[in-house]
Amino acid sequence: MTDNGAEGLKGLLPREATARLQSLRLTEGRATLVMDATGLAAAERDRLEASARQALQGAPGVAEVRVAMMADKVERRIIAVGSGKGGVGKSTLATNLAVALARQGHKVGLVDADIYGPSQARLLGTEGKRPVAHDQKLVPVASPWGVPVLSMAHLSDPGQAIAWRGPMASGALTQLLEGHWEGAEILVVDLPPGTGDIQLTMMQKFKPAGAVIVSTPQDLALMDAMRAAELFEKGGTPVIGVVENMAGYACPHCGEVSEPFGTGGAEAAARTMGMPFLGRIPLDIAIRRESDAGTPPAAGEGPQAEAFADLARKISDWLGGKADG
Numbered sequence: 001m002t003d004n005g006a007e008g009l010k011g012l013l014p015r016e017a018t019a020r021l022q023s024l025r026l027t028e029g030r031a032t033l034v035m036d037a038t039g040l041a042a043a044e045r046d047r048l049e050a051s052a053r054q055a056l057q058g059a060p061g062v063a064e065v066r067v068a069m070m071a072d073k074v075e076r077r078i079i080a081v082g083s084g085k086g087g088v089g090k091s092t093l094a095t096n097l098a099v100a101l102a103r104q105g106h107k108v109g110l111v112d113a114d115i116y117g118p119s120q121a122r123l124l125g126t127e128g129k130r131p132v133a134h135d136q137k138l139v140p141v142a143s144p145w146g147v148p149v150l151s152m153a154h155l156s157d158p159g160q161a162i163a164w165r166g167p168m169a170s171g172a173l174t175q176l177l178e179g180h181w182e183g184a185e186i187l188v189v190d191l192p193p194g195t196g197d198i199q200l201t202m203m204q205k206f207k208p209a210g211a212v213i214v215s216t217p218q219d220l221a222l223m224d225a226m227r228a229a230e231l232f233e234k235g236g237t238p239v240i241g242v243v244e245n246m247a248g249y250a251c252p253h254c255g256e257v258s259e260p261f262g263t264g265g266a267e268a269a270a271r272t273m274g275m276p277f278l279g280r281i282p283l284d285i286a287i288r289r290e291s292d293a294g295t296p297p298a299a300g301e302g303p304q305a306e307a308f309a310d311l312a313r314k315i316s317d318w319l320g321g322k323a324d325g
């Protein structure tokens, strides 16, 4: 994509700019960059443009830098919810974030990209429903919470193990993401845990606006979470911040709060990596019970719903209010 004179300049660009670089040319002292800004909020786009400009300004042979930021016409933003390891509550968080955003007036859809262990059909109370196809694209399944959803769980039999190789799983992900999402301004994507093929396809092909990283407070989970955050940044997906799930346990009998895994770890780890800390969701039996029953706590009242609402407000602010349309 680059001509010879520009090849050396490419190495000067920050990683997040290289990940979105479409072309870079150097002609008569003028460096012209074209970058893919699909899905980025205005502030992120400006930041990326400035960092690329700054990297090339004053470089040997460069008298002038021109940067063009191109974006797809569709103003649908993808929020990827990821985690370094399994079982930290990533799916629970994705469901409740989507429901809380919808409650705040956003048009939200949910894609369960956890192809091998889909759980969104259960979490949104849509088990047993089958999506229809229209124009060879899947039509999302309506849920009682105002959040349509597509999950492999809607396409396979309950409990059936899915053992696909990477490319097939990436193909399935593409089908879910390229469904009829016309009505959705925000697509929350529940990723599988870790840093594999699905995450890479997601970043390269669908260019999420940002990623939310979920971690529990244990040191090991945090280390994995930081690795996941690094992968997103390298792939050109800005990390919106880190959520600490299962933080502090409130005894349902006496109300005393204990901290089985310590306290403040995720916040400190996020700060070390220069990432925002988005808040804590307590370890709460009501969250598990309601989630298992397909009634997301974010759709109810009380402190659990408020914790998810607070997170949704932060995500909405981060998107720059643009999702309000």
Ligand SMILES: Nc1ncnc2c1ncn2[C@@H]1O[C@H](COP(=O)(O)OP(=O)(O)OP(=O)(O)O)[C@@H](O)[C@H]1O
Binding pocket: 083, 085, 086, 087, 088, 089, 090, 091, 092, 093, 114, 117, 119, 192, 193, 245, 246, 247, 281, 282, 283, 284, 285, 287, 288, 289, 291, 292
């Ligand atoms: N804050 C919480 N309080 C109580 N239980 C929770 C909380 N968050 C998640 N859980 C429970 O923990 C279990 C694992 O949660 P979940 O399936 O969301 O994790 P995950 O990270 O998506 O896992 P997977 O690796 O399977 O994708 C579920 O039974 C869920 O109900």
